[in-house]
Amino acid sequence: MTKAETLNQLRLAKAAHVSWVQRAKLLIEGFAINENSIPVNSTECGFGKWFYSDGQSLNCIRNIPIDCMQDIETLHFNLHDIYLNIYRVYYNTDKQGFFSKMFGQKRKVTAGEIVLAKKYYDEMEQVSKELVQSLNLMERRINVLSDKEISSL
Numbered sequence: 001m002t003k004a005e006t007l008n009q010l011r012l013a014k015a016a017h018v019s020w021v022q023r024a025k026l027l028i029e030g031f032a033i034n035e036n037s038i039p040v041n042s043t044e045c046g047f048g049k050w051f052y053s054d055g056q057s058l059n060c061i062r063n064i065p066i067d068c069m070q071d072i073e074t075l076h077f078n079l080h081d082i083y084l085n086i087y088r089v090y091y092n093t094d095k096q097g098f099f100s101k102m103f104g105q106k107r108k109v110t111a112g113e114i115v116l117a118k119k120y121y122d123e124m125e126q127v128s129k130e131l132v133q134s135l136n137l138m139e140r141r142i143n144v145l146s147d148k149e150i151s152s153l
Helices: 003-028 046-051 054-060 066-091 098-103 111-143 147-151
Strands: none
Touching: 003 046, 003 054, 003 066, 003 111, 003 147, 046 054, 046 066, 054 066, 066 111
């Protein structure tokens, strides 16, 4: 893979992450968001799919320390753990009626639950910023390498 392709994939993965976070924000703001469009599982979102496939090749790049990849993975797990709390507020089927369960509708959310979801989102947004900063650092590290160093992986 070329340096340009590697950087492009990294940027697309970062954009997928930002989009995932924005969909969670829209959910909290009251927009009708399909529960499957914000995957709870960290390997099912766009960023996770990249990270656990092509993204693993970044482990072989000489100036990307292994702990950098581990930190990104930890931040990513944390994001999904926090989102799980939001998911439970909006989609917890234990509190839904029969027809809501059958047709996959969101359940009615109380004002108190919205406040709680917003607190979770604020926490999620902070972790997201840390993840994006780590990805930006990774991008800078890749930029200083020659195309030959990247292509030889």
